[in-house]
Amino acid sequence: MKVLRWLDDNLEKCLLLVFLIVMVIALTLQIIFRFVLNTPLSWSEELARYMFVWSGFISISYCLKTNIAIRIDQVVNFLPKKGQLIMNLVVYILLLAYFIHMTPYAYEFFERAASANQTMPALQAPIALVYVSPFLGFILAMIRLVQNFVKDVLALVKGTGKEEEGK
Secondary structure (H helix, E strand, O other), X not given: OHHHHHHHHHHHHHXXXXXXHHHHHHHHHHHHHHHHOOOOOOOHHHHHHHHHHHHXXXXXXXXXXXXXXXXXXXXXXXXXXXXXXXXXXXXXXXXXXXXXXXXXXXXXHHHHHHXXXXXXXXXXXEOHHHHOHHHHHHHHHHHHHHHHHHHHHHHHHHOHHHHHHOO
């Protein structure tokens, strides 16, 4: 159970950190090899690009988990706490519908890449490793949306909004 709690708290952070470290190392090596040793690496830019793609899709769930997505808060902030929770629930439902709609397409996209047996030009790894990132990112995003939805419904049921309305 501790492992699941740790994964729930840290999965996206750890993945994003690993992707960032790999990108920095790959691009630093590329700079050193290209400008100092005059022998550019063939794989470093490709690796950094694919880590960037993975980072983009994993960051969707991280932003949803930490509630730092770009949004317009001015109207919502004028609402009482209960109204804000209801507005959040509406947004979660809309986002969940979007990801439910997009996930089969992302899986089909990945499946086509996997069945094509293509490899990355420089790294010679299966290109499907890149094309699975939207699918996994959407799955993680849906998990985070359901978690947020349940948390806000519980807060609404417990009456969190009533204490804040008088302030």
